[in-house]
Ligand SMILES: [Fe+2]
């Protein structure tokens with residue numbers, strides 16, 4: 001009999017080369033350099049960067065890096081999900097998520113090339129951490145349906161909106177390559193959200209208690225994401241207000 005995937009991998013630790021490095025892990029010197037590049041370290045947020053990129057194409061690179069961070073986390077999360085849930089879920093679900101892991105790998109390659117096209121490379125900007133990390137999720141929430149609700153339905157749904165916004169911005173500003181790549185990415189993300197919806201429904205049919213718990217997890221996640229977006233919008237609004245007051249508004 002074939003051995004379970006769990007028994008065939010030696011480690012489930014997420015590793016990357018260059019290693020993950022969040023803004024918090026930068027040295028004071030690196031934080032200063034980042035702050036100089038972005039007009040303040042607090043601007044390292046995808047919603048803020050998108051508005052900045054609208055006026056200056058230099059900000060497309062950090063914006064793409066924020067997406068690329070999430071794509072890497074996608075490989076880690078779904079790769080581990082495939083291995084850890086194999087024995088609890090239908091085989092076709094395992095295959096579906098193995099396929100999604102492969103898609104996320106292509107997205108990282110695509111966005112890495114895009115970074116180079118924009119004059120940057122992996123490592124210039126730190127990683128952005130979005131959503132719960134696998135090791136921070138309490139054990140009772142490690143049920144496949146709850147994980148799916150949190151990540152596939154809510155986070156991928158958020159990614160889809162973000163890609164659409166970036167694609168529209170790239171089209172408006174004549175960044176053809178960014179628009180093209182994000183159009184491609186989006187097509188995959190649509191299938192990822194659908195895959196999550198489909199399997200969440202199937203798993204809930206087997207164990208109906210999952211439906212309520214999954215809905216609550218998804219809502220909690222979406223509320224947090226909405227809060228982050230709102231904070232960034234308020235920040236942008238007050239920055240613009242300040243510019244106008246100082247007479248520099250355009
Ligand atoms: Fe992706």
Ligand SMILES: [Fe+2]
Nearest residue numbers: 074156189192
């Ligand atoms: Fe995805």
